[in-house]
Amino acid sequence: MTESTMAAATGTPGPPSTAEAVRRIREFNRDYVRLVGAYDYARRTGTPYSLPEARLIYELGGGGWARTTELRRALDMDAGQLSRLLAQAEAAGLLVRERDPADSRRQLVSLTGAGREAAALLDARSSEVIGEQIARLPSADRERLLAALDTVAGLLGLGRRPSPEPGFRLRPPKTGELGWVIERHAVRYADAYGFDAAFEALVADAVARFAAAREPARQACWIAERAGEPVGSVFCVDEGDTLDGRPAARLRLLLVEPAARGLGIGQALVGEALAFARAGGYHGMVLWTNEILASARRIYQAMGFTMVASTPHTKFGVPANGEDWELRF
Secondary structure (H helix, E strand, O other): OOHHHHHHHHOOOOOOOHHHHHHHHHHHHHHHHHHOOHHHHHHHHOOOOOHHHHHHHHHHOOOOOEEHHHHHHHHOOOHHHHHHHHHHHHHOOOEEEEEEOOEEEEEEEEEOHHHHHHHHHHHHHHHHHHHHHHOOOOHHHHHHHHHHHHHHHHHHOOOOOOOOOOOEEEEOOOOOHHHHHHHHHHHHHHHHHOOOHHHHHHHHHHHHHHHHHOOOOOOEEEEEEEOOEEEEEEEEEOOOOEEOOEEOEEEEEEEEOHHHOOOOHHHHHHHHHHHHHHHOOOOEEEEEEEOOOHHHHHHHHHOOOEEEEEEEEOOOOOOEEEEEEEEEO
C-alpha cells in the first residue's frame, strides 16, 4: 500500500509526494522572482542594469581582480554568455580586462571607478527593494522569516553559514503554548514512533493537570524559543512522588524539535528543571520515558539520572519498553 493510498484509507493527509514538492517549489520560485522584480530588474531597482549584468557587477564588487573561470562558476554561465556580458560592461566603462600573468590564455577582470559606483548603487537599491517588502512585518515575523530561510538553505545544501550562536532562550509559556506542547508531542511521536491517540491523551491530561494546579512555587514549565518560535519544552511537576520517603519532583514532556537539535537545548531544559526542583525543596527528581527515546535517555544519563525499572507495554498502540529513572539530590 502506498503512502497516498494509506492516507486515503485512514482519512489523514500523508507526506507530500516528490511531484507535489516540485510543483510547490516551482510555484514559490515564480512568485518570488516576480516579488523581487527579476523579470524587469532595471525598472524595479531604478538602474540601467539587467539582472545578469547586476550579478556580474555584484561578483566583482568586492574589489581586486577575478579570473573569468571563477566568474563562470560563480555566475553559473556558459563561456559565450559571460563573454558577451563582459564585452558590454567593458564598452560601458564599468570594467577592464587584462591577460593573467600566470597563464596568458586566461583573462583577469576588475571594476573601474564607474563600475564600483554602479556596484554601490545596485547594492543600495536592492536593499531598498527588499527592505520595503519586509518593513511591514512585525519583528517576530521577521525572525520567523529568517529562520525559515535558514531551514530551506540547510535542507537544500545551499551553503549558508550557520549562526555563530545557538540563539535559543528558555522562558515560561505564552498564552496558547500549552496547546502547542500537546500538538507537537502528538505529531512528533506519531511520525517518529507510530504512537496513537492514547499518547496525545496522556500529554493532554498532563498539561491540563499542570494548568489547573496553579502552584508556581512547586511546578513550572519552560519553553525553548529560537528565532521567535517555540522549539522545545519541559515540565517540572509535583505528582506526590517520593524518594526514600522524601518528596521528589517529576520531569515531564521533554521535547526538542528536530530542526533545533544539536544546540544543547535538551540539556538546558533538563538543567533548568533540576535547578528549579532543588530550589523548591525537593529531594530528587523522577521521570518515566521509553527505551526508543535514545536522545532523551542520553541527556538523562549525562545529567546524573539512573534507570531503576523497565516494563514492556503497548499503551500507545505499538510495543515499547517503559522506563523509570530517578536522581537524588
